[in-house]
Amino acid sequence: MTAGPHSPHTLMIRKLESIFRLSTEEKQALHDLPVQLQLLKADQDIVRIGDSPSQCCLLVEGYTCVYKLTTEGKRQIVAFYVPGDMPDLQSLHLKVLDNSLATVTPCTVGFIQHEDLRRICDRYPRITAALWRETLVDASIFREWVLNVGRRDAFSRMAHLLCEFRVKLKAVGLAEDDTFDLPLTQGELADAIGTSNVHVNRVLQDLRAKDLIRSKGTQVTIPDWEKLKAVAGFDPLYLHLESEEVAA
Amino acid sequence: MTAGPHSPHTLMIRKLESIFRLSTEEKQALHDLPVQLQLLKADQDIVRIGDSPSQCCLLVEGYTCVYKLTTEGKRQIVAFYVPGDMPDLQSLHLKVLDNSLATVTPCTVGFIQHEDLRRICDRYPRITAALWRETLVDASIFREWVLNVGRRDAFSRMAHLLCEFRVKLKAVGLAEDDTFDLPLTQGELADAIGTSNVHVNRVLQDLRAKDLIRSKGTQVTIPDWEKLKAVAGFDPLYLHLESEEVAA
DNA sequence: CGTACGCTTGACTCGTGTCAAAGCCAGTGG
DNA sequence: CCACTGGCTTTGACACGAGTCAAGCGTACG
Numbered sequence: 001m002t003a004g005p006h007s008p009h010t011l012m013i014r015k016l017e018s019i020f021r022l023s024t025e026e027k028q029a030l031h032d033l034p035v036q037l038q039l040l041k042a043d044q045d046i047v048r049i050g051d052s053p054s055q056c057c058l059l060v061e062g063y064t065c066v067y068k069l070t071t072e073g074k075r076q077i078v079a080f081y082v083p084g085d086m087p088d089l090q091s092l093h094l095k096v097l098d099n100s101l102a103t104v105t106p107c108t109v110g111f112i113q114h115e116d117l118r119r120i121c122d123r124y125p126r127i128t129a130a131l132w133r134e135t136l137v138d139a140s141i142f143r144e145w146v147l148n149v150g151r152r153d154a155f156s157r158m159a160h161l162l163c164e165f166r167v168k169l170k171a172v173g174l175a176e177d178d179t180f181d182l183p184l185t186q187g188e189l190a191d192a193i194g195t196s197n198v199h200v201n202r203v204l205q206d207l208r209a210k211d212l213i214r215s216k217g218t219q220v221t222i223p224d225w226e227k228l229k230a231v232a233g234f235d236p237l238y239l240h241l242e243s244e245e246v247a248a
Numbered sequence: 249m250t251a252g253p254h255s256p257h258t259l260m261i262r263k264l265e266s267i268f269r270l271s272t273e274e275k276q277a278l279h280d281l282p283v284q285l286q287l288l289k290a291d292q293d294i295v296r297i298g299d300s301p302s303q304c305c306l307l308v309e310g311y312t313c314v315y316k317l318t319t320e321g322k323r324q325i326v327a328f329y330v331p332g333d334m335p336d337l338q339s340l341h342l343k344v345l346d347n348s349l350a351t352v353t354p355c356t357v358g359f360i361q362h363e364d365l366r367r368i369c370d371r372y373p374r375i376t377a378a379l380w381r382e383t384l385v386d387a388s389i390f391r392e393w394v395l396n397v398g399r400r401d402a403f404s405r406m407a408h409l410l411c412e413f414r415v416k417l418k419a420v421g422l423a424e425d426d427t428f429d430l431p432l433t434q435g436e437l438a439d440a441i442g443t444s445n446v447h448v449n450r451v452l453q454d455l456r457a458k459d460l461i462r463s464k465g466t467q468v469t470i471p472d473w474e475k476l477k478a479v480a481g482f483d484p485l486y487l488h489l490e491s492e493e494v495a496a
Numbered sequence: 497c498g499t500a501c502g503c504t505t506g507a508c509t510c511g512t513g514t515c516a517a518a519g520c521c522a523g524t525g526g
Numbered sequence: 527c528c529a530c531t532g533g534c535t536t537t538g539a540c541a542c543g544a545g546t547c548a549a550g551c552g553t554a555c556g
Contacts, residue, residue: 049485074399078395094381121373122373125369125376132383136383142393143346144316146326146442147316186503193398196544201503240342433535443513444514
């Protein structure tokens with residue numbers, strides 16, 4: 001569950017490699033990327049909308065989220081990120097950030113300079129492709145979230161979010177069979193599925209009453225994966241993982 | 249308003265160049281991309297979820313949309329595309345499509361083989377960056393849509409969608425000062441903002457009653473841009489256009 | 497031990513969905 | 527040239543999901 005004996009890059013490289021089968025040289029180049037590690041507390045902005053960062057953030061441990069605010073101050077979380085993700089990789093090509101990135105738990109993050117990333121991309125087109133692909137998967141997840149928020153009721157929305165968490169965490173080895181850690185407040189869940197926190201509470205009770213989920217502290221367990229998938233209308237296709245991981 | 253004397257690539261190249269200032273050689277390489285033109289009727293799928301196309305679609309004339317369906321068959325449109333866009337550029341790196349792409353009006357589209365795109369990307373890293381950036385802007389728009397659908401009421405959502413259309417169309421020269429063509433049914437608008445078509449009808453009437461929009465056939469005019477932006481909570485930052493276009 | 501934050505509950509309100517019927521074209525064919 | 531048709535828009539009545547408000551509860555932490 002901790003970063004353990006890995007280098008900060010390990011999870012990211014493993015993820016890139018699961019699709020692209022990089023050469024030893026390419027992997028080495030990634031390993032050699034200078035990373036400035038930093039420990040952050042929970043509920044802390046990493047970068048803010050309007051910023052023009054000169055570095056990307058690599059999430060090593062903990063969960064982060066990307067959020068936006070309406071002019072009236074309502075918050076919408078548009079993505080959660082788990083270890084191995086690069087939550088603001090977009091900043092490599094978009095000069096100014098259109099969203100804010102914040103920790104939701106205490107986090108270990110590594111910062112990689114844009115110039116270092118650009119150098120490695122120029123030299124290794126396959127790494128460029130792999131990183132590009134990462135941003136495309138992000139985009140695919142956003143599309144699914146639009147569907148989720150736009151066309152499912154609160155009950156299915158929540159079920160869908162839980163399904164997504166399970167699959168993403170399993171893919172990086174942070175979930176056992178059927179249980180994983182979900183250290184989010186009901187307010188954060190509400191901001192993610194576009195409802196009120198009161199209603200999140202009712203929906204969670206309903207999910208528990210129907211035995212679709214069980215929870216102990218921040219641990220969530222899913223007794224019947226197929227049943228939860230069904231009520232969520234969840235199809236992992238949009239996560240674009242390789243089949244072994246999804247099947248699990 | 250028609251494709252006119254342009255080659256099919258013109259709008260796309262102009263868009264890429266507005267950010268990246270490509271060299272003559274790079275522009276020529278783009279111009280030389282083989283494109284297979286095709287005329288399509290309205291309401292026709294171009295590619296479907298689950299497909300693995302070997303080509304990308306370049307929209308030359310008309311509007312297309314990307315949509316997804318819930319298991320119960322509810323449709324959510326997650327993006328609209330206008331001439332100059334490449335609505336399924338993602339397929340270059342994601343083997344299987346996670347959404348469907350359809351025309352909403354009669355369209356002229358050009359198909360570009362993936363292998364041709366990959367070849368040009370390998371040779372010209374700046375073109376890679378420009379195309380990558382395009383997909384990042386798409387992702388940014390998806391994020392804004394999550395906010396739109398999740399945290400704004402139907403009235404603001406519709407206003408926001410209209411603002412986005414105006415800015416995108418102006419950027420490719422398809423909108424005069426304050427009026428543009430919006431040949432969408434209320435059902436399509438409903439699928440885009442995640443409400444029922446009946447409610448779309450009421451919201452549009454409300455917008456007209458408040459003189460925030462006027463419409464004649466499919467033509468929409470915006471009498472007071474600042475006022476519409478205000479009720480929509482619209483900030484064009486997320487479209488990542490260069491400032492001259494946005495200001496207009 | 498208290499204080500703060502998050503969770504839970506109930507009552508009430510309100511935005512939207514649903515259903516069903518009617519009106520309005522624009523295109524088609526007789 | 528006009529009646530027919532089908533798709534889209536418009537309307538009204540009603541139902542329901544979800545938001546809001548406000549109070550009370552639990553618990554982790556200083």
